[in-house]
Each structure stands twice: as structure tokens, then as C-alpha cells.
Amino acid sequence: MGERMGRGGEAVRVTITHKDKRDCTVKPTVCDNGDGTYHVSYSPEEPGVYAICVCVKGQHVQGSPFTVTVKGKFREHQGVFHCCTFCSSGGQKSARCACGGTMPGGYQGCGHGHKGHPGCPHWSCCGQVKKSSECSGGPPSDALQRSLVRTVAL
Helix, strand or coil, X not given: CCCCCCCCCCCEEEEEEECCCCCCEECCEEEECCCCCEEEEXXXXXXXXXXXXXXXXXXXXXXXXXXXXXXXXXXXXXXXEECCHHHHCCCCCCCECCCCCCCCCCCCCCCCCCCCCCCCCEECCCCCCCCCCCCCCCCCCHHHHHHECCCCCC
């Protein structure tokens, strides 16, 4: 492990470069937490493998340069994290869910304990059961998009 510092104030330099496209660099933001730790944030525009060099007092920190693989853009969920469409839609028969669950009685969405329901809270847009996740579903068809349970900011 590298040398621990009990206070901030050091000159920390971070460079982030795409390994295949040398002209593709990312500008990081370095925040001194004042306790010897530093927070680095960055937002790459291109997918691929990047080299991240972190230097303190002109010397690489232990493990630098680091290699990070950036995938395509993070796909945010467009639906609702819910227990089932029956509950989250207030009982609307036309509400659908991408989990594929069905209920009897003409309901087009999922319900607790019915066929196809994942048995736990999930995203209506793709059926993922992990709340903090990337949406795995493709863009729904227009007809499905209109009837999926979702929230809209007003």
C-alpha cells in the first residue's frame, strides 16, 4: 500500500487517455477532501480502454497507471421500480410491464404471485430486479411505450 497522508493540500495530477485513440482524452475533476484523500470524477465520451495516471508530488501513486474499460452510454430506466403493475397503476387493466408477468381478468401487466412475476420489486421498463442498475431492455415499441407504467416529471 502507498504512503498514507493525514492531510490534503498536495498537488494531485490525473490524466485519462484512451488507449487506442491517443487524441481522445478526458478532463477529470480532482477534489481535495482535506484529509489526505482525493475524489476524482470524469465523464468519458467514447467507449473503450483508458489509462488513468494519478501522480502526487510528480510521482505515480501505487498501481498507477490504472486501466478502465468504458462501455457504451449508461442506459437509464424509463419505467417505475415497482412491486407490480396492478399496484403501481392503481389497477389499470391496460398497464403493462416488461417483466412479462400476466394476470387473469383482462389485465395486461404483472401482479403479485401471478405467472411471470419475478417475485420481488422490479423495473417496469425492462424487468430488472436490481434498483441501482442499467436498463437492459431495448426501446419498447410505440404501443408498449404508451402503456408501460412510468413516471413523468411535470
